[in-house]
Amino acid sequence: MLGVISIFNLEGIFKDGSSSFLEKEQRRLTELYSLNLIGTPEEKSFDQITNLASRLFGVPISLITLITEDKQWFKSCVGLPDNLKESRSTERSAAFCHCVVADGNPLVVQDSSLDERFINNRFVKEYNIRFYAGAPIITKNNNVLGSLCIIDTKPRLFSEEELNTLIDLSNWVKAEIELKADLIERTISEQSIRTLYEVTSNNELSFQDKLRNLLILGCKRFNFPNGVVSRIKNNQYEVLEAIGASGDFLKQGDLIPLTDTCSSNVAASLEPVHIKDSYNQYTVNGFKIDEYIGAPIFVNKQFYGTFCFISGSHDVRTITYSDLEFLQLMAQWIGNELERLQSKTKLKESQERLQQIANNIKEAFWMFDIKEEKLLYMSSAWFDISGMTFEDFNQNPTLWLNAIHPDDLEYTVNRFKDIKESGEFDYRLFHANGTIRWIRNRIVPIFNKEGIISKIVGVAEDITDSKINEELLRKSDKLAAVGQLAASIAHEIRNPLTSIKGFMQLINNEQCSFKEILISEFNQIENFINEILMLANPHHETTYEKKPIDKLVQEVVNTIKGQANLHEIQFSLKMNDETITILCDGNQIKQAFQNIIENAVEAMPDGGLVSIEIGTELEQFVYVLVEDQGIGITKERLTKLGEPFYSNKEKGSGLGLMISYNIIQNHQGRIEFTSQLNKGTKVKVLLPIEC
Template sequence: MIRNKEGEVEKIVAVGRDITKRKQAEDELCATKERLESFIKNNGDAIWVIDRDEKVVETNAAFDKLFQWKSEEIIHQLLPITPPNLAQQTRELHDQVLSGQSVIGFETVRLRKDGSLVDVSTTLSPIHDTTGHIIGIAGTCHDITEKKQAEQMLINSEKLSIAGQLAAGIAHEIRNPITAIKGFIQLMKSGVSEKKLYYEIMSSEIERIEMILSELLILAKPQLIHSDRKDIRNILSQVTTLLESQAILSNVEIITECEPDLPPILCDQNQLKQVCINFIKNGIEAMSLGGTLLIQVKTQNENSLILRFIDQGCGIPEDIITKLGQPFYTTKEKGTGLGFMVSKKIIESHNGTINVFSKDKEGTTVEVYLPTFN
């Protein structure tokens, strides 16, 4: 208001400012907030938010359902879903996220309120404030129990397939020492001398049968992951013993070349044996006219070694190599396509990688890179 000398209002000055954009921004911000809250609340995956001290800020209904914790029970409390034996691993993951990195699709196990464990795939992302500082962590995970069960079924199916294909070779290998043992027993019954020599030969043959059968039992053992320091040369020696008879029947010579002083690897011995069995069998079957299967082991660098399986077989066309690892996709008449997929999964679970190089009608090279344990 503008007044005159007498104090009366003569004029009114008005100032207007266009706040359309501000109102639109506020509306958009409100709508975004509502959408985000709706997304979190109604998402089928478990979602939680924790601060830098790992105390719970927010959870959604799917979290409550999966882990059996109600939001009001754990709000402002430490996140209670990490098993005690994985506390250090979780701490390292959180440190990684608080440094600005994200963790995507990490497969692990988490703890329910009733003490049971559940297989989950977890993604963790940093939460920033308006100044760009990281103030917490947003986590999502979904239950992969059925996926794990399906993978185990595929592994069991592949083991049965391998056992069936090995049966002919194993039967042939065991028949020879059994025939010798039966012959010596008949000689001993007839009263022939030199019985001590016969005992030694029979004992040697029985030990060979036991060795073959013990290696075959690897395929029937449950896939419990038990990592330990192992010498890759010993694993290859045991596997080639198992497959030697099949190679002989196929007129294939298995040659192993290993560098001296190879560092040990941290692995589940049974699983790695299964990988070697798959690749050696593939090499033997690819050489229908016989040939040489070369197995090489070399150190790639101070932290890893390379394991090569080189055959002289029919090779794999380039358009098929890209499809390796797909279930039930195979070039074999009676194959399942599961062998390579299972092997690849095992190698990846050991933090390794696999490459396949092949030329049609010239042979195939499978390269497996595994971390060493120094």
Template sequence: MSNTVGNANEILERITDGFFALDVNWNFTYVNSAAARLLFRKRDNLVGKNIWSEFPEAIELAFYRHYHKAILEQKPDNFEAYFPPLNMWFEVRAYPSLSGLSVYFQDISDRKQSQTQKDEHYKSLFEQNPDAVYSFDLNGNYLSVNPVMERMLGYSESELLQMSFVPLVSKIDLDRAMEHYKRATEGITQRYEVKALHKNGTVVYLNVTNMPIIENGKIVGVYGIAKDITDRQSEQDELRKTKERLESFVHNNADAIWVIDLENRVLEINCSFETMFGYSAKSIIGKNLPIVPDFLNNFIQEVHSKVRTGVSVVGLETIRKCKDGSLIHVSATLSPIVDLKGNVIGITGICRDITSRKKAEETLKIKSKQLESFIENNVDGILIFNQNGKVVHSNKAFDKMFGWTREEIQGAHLYDLGFIPDEIMAEVKRFEGKVKQGMFIFGEETIRVRKDGVKVDVILSAAPIHDAQGNLDGWSVTLRDITEWKMSQILLQNTEKLSVAGQLAAGIAHEIRNPITAIKGFIYLMKNGFGDKEEYFKIMSSECERIEGILSELLILAKPQINKLEHSDIQLLLTQIVDLLKTEAIMNNVEIITGFLTEDIHINCDENQMKQVFINFIKNAIEAMNKGGKLTIQTQTRDEEKLMIQFIDEGGGMSEETINKLGQPFYTTKETGTGLGFMISKKIIDNHFGEIHIKSEVNKGTTIEVILPLINETANYLTEDSIN
């Protein structure tokens, strides 16, 4: 037995590994020389001592844990551990027995140092790599990720190590990514592009390389390297979109587009080219551009030569020839096509058919000349002002009419021309204000002054001038000299007065002769003592009153001018007159019905004269309904500028012949009438700038319509401040 132990000790002394044995109380029972050397202790100082007392630092290290594990489980245990007090790495093999523990160990510090350097290099490569580096197990779960991976997808390392790659891949790429991963687990390196999902929901384009992890000849996982190509992909997408836009621009453009090489051969045309010129792409691709007319060949060659130098020609208006031989006007732009080195390799052209525009321009030129001729040769004087009120044009008739030359008035302001009398300056400003508001002035009779100071009666019309956008650009004024016409009107009026005077004289003679004859006869009878003088006096008095009535109405007719114009509520005026005549209507079994507008209606009028007119029409209507009936008086607006008053009775009506005679002096349909009432009423309405219309039918009644201008507050109260 002693020989066996001795042989065993001799063997243990010769091995290079350190060896020691421990009993169940963790006391050293044997230590070989290699162990003493490695532990820097004498063998005699260790045998019989407790290992944890001699090496208390080991209690907190892997040695303590592994030794106890081997004893507890009665199984050998191999491990590597670092012992700080000696600054050494040991590879340890512990073999348990019922009597204790046998431990073999060797110094692996050099190997560990070398491995540590390799690990550091790998770590540096892993962590400092500009691309994302990671590893998966065979189920696709992350085993490791570098910082770039965290930044690239927005997840922390701890989050990624609890995930598989599946949730991070875009759904449309998931099946393809799974297929590539499967092939990597089968030992085939894979390279592909995939869209990954960032934690914030954005898409990250990746260029991925997957390769198998092999340990001891067995695939245990997959390494991956991912490069962020989002910017490159965006550039490619933008390039693709730009290309698509350009292709869409070319093919869907309403203008004709073509591309030729430096030899003038057609490389490409778009659909609009085919439509505009009648050539199909198949018929001209590879051939010389056929749309240049022969008479323009030399000119176009010069233009092409210029473009070949790298210069674009923009807005060239020229002529092109269609397949059917017809010529069209076009506006063309020719540009050089350059390669990546900047060399011109072709020419692109784009043109628009402007034939219609050219024809329109030609038509506009003709019309402009016609308009210029119309203005220049017009017998009326014409002035054209810009929006600032300065003269930009005048015609010969104006020069002749007023004596100023064009040079004298060109650029002069309206109020500096000197042909506006001071007393009508307010009227001119009112006209200017209306025109600036877009309104028209038609046939206004006014006065202007010649250069020599002579006043001229004119008819004035003015109209706004607008630009193409509809904005006021100025206005025109047309002036017609009516001096001679005014003189002829005076002569005509005098002649008319003489004629009317003759008619009146004949009518007066006839109307007054009858009552005078009656008076003379009764005077004769009274002189000779015949009859009842009292009865004669009554008849004579009645006849005198008739003569007095005729003379009174003649005086009104002789002076129909408006004495006093006031703003009057015309409906209130009518109400007052109806109240006045209501009793007379009731006595004649006539019902007066009114239908007035709800709002107040005002006109400028002489109230007394207007009452005279309305009383005349109402009394005529009452007298026309000798058997009673209804008289309707109603008001309504027309065109927002005029008021219509209707008197509608249910009398016997009048024939057309009778209506045509109304207004003639002393023509009447009543036994006691003078025939002057309607004539005077019409004259009053005329002097109020109104109109009278009569509609009548025998046995169905008569309607008299009186139309009067309403008060236009804006027009009548335009001031210089409101104009400016």
């Protein structure tokens, strides 16, 4: 969009007032004004054409007309009455040439008195115009500027050959206009480039000084009182520099909604824009804008802002294509200069950003030289993954191999040796603190000019948490299956067991001397079945009440103490001075602690001490810490505790600890295990405090 002209007053002239026609008329007027032909003196090159037309066709009047939004302007005229020749214009609505422009085709009126379109025309009545023939002047942009026409005061016939001759003459007019336009544009372009070079090449001026000088230069060149350089971001118009005759029109740092400014048209089109007669459309800080020219500023090929000039007056000024080209040239320099000034800063910021990314993201970057067998680079994230630094690896090249889990060593080394293309694989690595971490390595080979792999670049990611989640999901599926199995088994066993127990109670003591032992065993089986049912439905028959945690634990210890004394196991209880209550099912909580404490007892076949401590944590939880001096649990086994059918004991089913896990989880708590081989195990149970 290279120009916007007010043409709303044409709606009354044309029957066709459609938006498509008005847009076409707008483009036509924009080009007409840009050619700088309106209001200019007579020129010999055009007068030669009209004189030739009068002689060729033997008519008294020959005209080159240019049609503006409201007038018919005579660029050249032969034979006009003195009053018209002096004014060199008439109203557009009465002009025959208006029809040529509107239709875009030649018009021949052999007798106006017989043509309904022109019977009442003012020129027909006042100047006795009877014959008219006009050929459109069409530019290379397909805009009709006006016409070359011949006029007579008497009717006459006009042959097709004569019409073709008239069209040829109109094409001559077009050629003259284009020649004149090219000459003007070349002259202005040379001057513009020279002036711009003088301003921008002055090394004594700062960028801000040059910017201000360009605004001053533009105001003088385009005859505008105000100039603004802006940055447009997030639909906000920010003033970077401004000059104006009004002084306080705009100042540096002002922020305006983009939609309130003419620059919204530049942002939409990303091309130079000329807006004329917009007095009632745009108002900025009380300043009503009548005319505006603006060009986009691009930095790094991205739209940055605008370089524009603004007027609030209705002064007559002509903005040509050359003017808009010069405006764009200045805007282009501003963009290039901004790009140059920002390049160092951006480069520095980019380097810092990349370094921050490499040092702070969880993924670790590394590069290895195969020929030198040397680690070239390793980001600091490797320290979080392995507990070892770049310097550690360089000082001891075997450190990485020694850190790989023995079960994964051969597989991992082969993946590096056989690399031919990019690949991804997982392996386990011993962290410097002794924990095992799962690592996912993505490696990419780098080939030299001979096509041989010279370096390997990789990205290592700690996926231990992901692996744990996968394991938890596996456990969850397993628990669901066990729950279903438990419900089925408990149902099948309970029914016959109830019958057997009932009949045993009917037998008197004389008939069965082992009755009490049998019933005791039956009760034990029933308790086991109840535990199994808890797996199938952990919330079955659960009654929550406020209970003191210390008394629950004490009751469990008292129950187990007799059995523990047989194995020379002592208990040490350290409890909080104040009673701490929890909302729970007392029997279930005691069952959970009984399983945990019995495991501690069974872990010390040669005797020892079971320490139990009760306290608070974060003022929201009560903890019960059970510590034994037993055989301990390996790291691999720790991760599987709580799974069904997995036990640290030779003949254990693993159901007891799994039930304890379920009970504590159903009470919104959790269980934590830590252990060392041959030193003992610590079990920490956390439960929410009932306030």
